Amino acid sequence: MSLKLTILGCHSATPRTFAHPTSQYLEINNRSFLIDCGEGTQVQLRTYKIKFSKINHIFISHLHGDHFFGLVGLLSTFNLYNRENELHIFGPKGIKEIITLQLKLSKSWTKYPLLFHELEKTESELIFEDEKVIVKTIPLKHRVYTNGFLFQEKPPVYKHLNVKAIANYPEIEICHYHNIKKGLDFTCNDGTLIDNSLLTIPHNKPLSYAYCSDTAYHPDIVPIIKGADLLYHESTFLVDKQDLANTTMHSTAKEAAQIAQLANVKMLLLGHYSSRYKDINRFQKEAAAVFENSHLTEEGKVFHLKS
Amino acid sequence: MSLKLTILGCHSATPRTFAHPTSQYLEINNRSFLIDCGEGTQVQLRTYKIKFSKINHIFISHLHGDHFFGLVGLLSTFNLYNRENELHIFGPKGIKEIITLQLKLSKSWTKYPLLFHELEKTESELIFEDEKVIVKTIPLKHRVYTNGFLFQEKPPVYKHLNVKAIANYPEIEICHYHNIKKGLDFTCNDGTLIDNSLLTIPHNKPLSYAYCSDTAYHPDIVPIIKGADLLYHESTFLVDKQDLANTTMHSTAKEAAQIAQLANVKMLLLGHYSSRYKDINRFQKEAAAVFENSHLTEEGKVFHLKS
Numbered sequence: 001m002s003l004k005l006t007i008l009g010c011h012s013a014t015p016r017t018f019a020h021p022t023s024q025y026l027e028i029n030n031r032s033f034l035i036d037c038g039e040g041t042q043v044q045l046r047t048y049k050i051k052f053s054k055i056n057h058i059f060i061s062h063l064h065g066d067h068f069f070g071l072v073g074l075l076s077t078f079n080l081y082n083r084e085n086e087l088h089i090f091g092p093k094g095i096k097e098i099i100t101l102q103l104k105l106s107k108s109w110t111k112y113p114l115l116f117h118e119l120e121k122t123e124s125e126l127i128f129e130d131e132k133v134i135v136k137t138i139p140l141k142h143r144v145y146t147n148g149f150l151f152q153e154k155p156p157v158y159k160h161l162n163v164k165a166i167a168n169y170p171e172i173e174i175c176h177y178h179n180i181k182k183g184l185d186f187t188c189n190d191g192t193l194i195d196n197s198l199l200t201i202p203h204n205k206p207l208s209y210a211y212c213s214d215t216a217y218h219p220d221i222v223p224i225i226k227g228a229d230l231l232y233h234e235s236t237f238l239v240d241k242q243d244l245a246n247t248t249m250h251s252t253a254k255e256a257a258q259i260a261q262l263a264n265v266k267m268l269l270l271g272h273y274s275s276r277y278k279d280i281n282r283f284q285k286e287a288a289a290v291f292e293n294s295h296l297t298e299e300g301k302v303f304h305l306k307s
Numbered sequence: 308m309s310l311k312l313t314i315l316g317c318h319s320a321t322p323r324t325f326a327h328p329t330s331q332y333l334e335i336n337n338r339s340f341l342i343d344c345g346e347g348t349q350v351q352l353r354t355y356k357i358k359f360s361k362i363n364h365i366f367i368s369h370l371h372g373d374h375f376f377g378l379v380g381l382l383s384t385f386n387l388y389n390r391e392n393e394l395h396i397f398g399p400k401g402i403k404e405i406i407t408l409q410l411k412l413s414k415s416w417t418k419y420p421l422l423f424h425e426l427e428k429t430e431s432e433l434i435f436e437d438e439k440v441i442v443k444t445i446p447l448k449h450r451v452y453t454n455g456f457l458f459q460e461k462p463p464v465y466k467h468l469n470v471k472a473i474a475n476y477p478e479i480e481i482c483h484y485h486n487i488k489k490g491l492d493f494t495c496n497d498g499t500l501i502d503n504s505l506l507t508i509p510h511n512k513p514l515s516y517a518y519c520s521d522t523a524y525h526p527d528i529v530p531i532i533k534g535a536d537l538l539y540h541e542s543t544f545l546v547d548k549q550d551l552a553n554t555t556m557h558s559t560a561k562e563a564a565q566i567a568q569l570a571n572v573k574m575l576l577l578g579h580y581s582s583r584y585k586d587i588n589r590f591q592k593e594a595a596a597v598f599e600n601s602h603l604t605e606e607g608k609v610f611h612l613k614s
Binding site for chain 1: 323346349370380387399412414450451
């Protein structure tokens with residue numbers, strides 16, 4: 001199983017020459033997802049050589065500009081490139097109106113099917129599922145309605161045969177392999193039951209990625225993200241600005257680390273840094289004092305997990 | 308009199324790493340104007356060290372994304388920077404709804420006064436005037452309602468005194484200077500009239516800049532832009548794609564030059580190049596064959612005119 005996260009932008013608020021607002025590109029179990037889409041995301045996708053054609057699902061956490069102002073431009077570019085595949089947009093109620101109004105007034109309705117999945121629930125819900133991956137919302141606590149997203153690999157439907165082990169049972173012929181791959185035990189002619197686990201190789205553990213931005217410190221999310229392999233949790237401030245974090249409903253690096261610790265995740269990524277901090281290493285230090293496996297997101301950085 | 312034009316973006320359609328969509332920053336007679344605002348314009352303003360605080364008037368030609376998708380981000384950034392000054396937006400009807408919907412849904416209404424001047428006339432109209440500059444629309448011919456803009460310096464209200472000439476007339480005392488600066492003639496005690504032109508230095512010729520993008524070849528604009536010191540006329544294509552220019556309602560470099568020639572402007576700038584052309588020098592060559600003083604716009608290039 002495999003999870004690869006490319007950071008396209010990891011700074012808060014205003015785009016600057018070398019500090020793009022939030023966007024991430026996730027490849028998980030052969031599926032590709034774009035998470036948030038601040039202004040300039042389409043250029044960042046090009047910079048990091050991500051094929052536009054791979055993006056069929058876009059998840060928008062909330063309707064603050066630094067998380068979605070790049071969306072309408074990306075959708076227009078898809079159109080110019082004669083995209084034909086369906087595009088699914090998941091985001092807060094209102095996103096459809098924002099996009100369709102602009103497309104309508106520019107008389108440039110997309111030639112490809114554009115499907116909106118507007119979110120308004122305040123409890124975690126399953127919003128995407130296919131044979132490879134499921135995606136659930138993580139209701140967050142911010143100044144506007146906001147969701148994080150939990151991406152989980154599904155275990156493979158078919159197991160790998162343990163060819164060496166099977167060779168010990170001449171009664172098992174090729175025609176039985178399909179059932180064994182499906183997980184069924186094998187019954188010999190003499191009635192002996194051979195447990196499936198003796199005939200197959202256990203699949204690797206499915207991986208999961210929890211994306212949580214923007215949010216105040218909100219331990220209610222812990223049961224949802226429990227045990228995630230990778231957690232991105234916003235850390236707009238350091239503890240020196242705890243008051244500001246509280247009033248703006250953002251988190252400090254310390255709080256991000258506390259959530260990581262409570263949820264017992266494997267690895268924490270920090271981001272959405274306020275531009276007031278010139279040295280972002282301070283975020284890593286503050287978080288690592290609480291949760292050791294804390295890392296900084298930076299533009300172009302790729303986090304690759306395998307199991 | 309002085310006119311300084313900085314090119315922030317000059318390519319058509321999709322933003323690329325080093326090819327931003329249309330935006331220009333014009334300084335004319337001590338006034339500053341932003342013209343069009345494609346995605347990434349706020350970053351380009353930073354790249355070329357243009358102070359955000361100088362922008363109080365933004366002119367949007369039409370509601371195709373490559374001319375306005377950067378606007379909402381710029382307005383939001385002004386807010387984050389605690390802007391207090393009024394900001395005036397001139398653009399097609401609908402622009403107010405697009406911007407206000409996004410600000411409403413992101414719960415981030417600007418703290419500074421944001422004033423929309425929506426345009427819907429199909430004849431040239433005066434849309435801005437102060438003591439230094441006037442701005443008129445140039446109705447263009449495109450797939451959606453589109454205006455170019457004609458920026459004209461106003462002659463100074465007060466003339467410069469010709470101190471040497473005045474010294475020849477002892478009767479002219481300091482208390483008379485104000486009327487002479489205003490352009491009045493002087494009457495001596497013996498009734499002789501001294502023409503104002505003998506007592507003042509003629510001011511330099513006011514300059515003008517005509518911005519025309521996007522548009523098909525449209526000679527109707529010629530009377531409006533007649534004699535402009537500087538004309539920017541879009542040239543999305545070369546003559547090899549005349550058919551495409553016709554169907555998409557864009558112009559070729561040759562057509563831009565023909566307009567420049569008909570309007571007897573002093574200098575032509577080309578831009579809005581289609582990404583299909585790798586060598587943009589071809590635009591200059593095609594235009595210069597018709598109108599010699601043709602030049603390419605390029606990102607970061609500054610055109611400075613003085614009179």
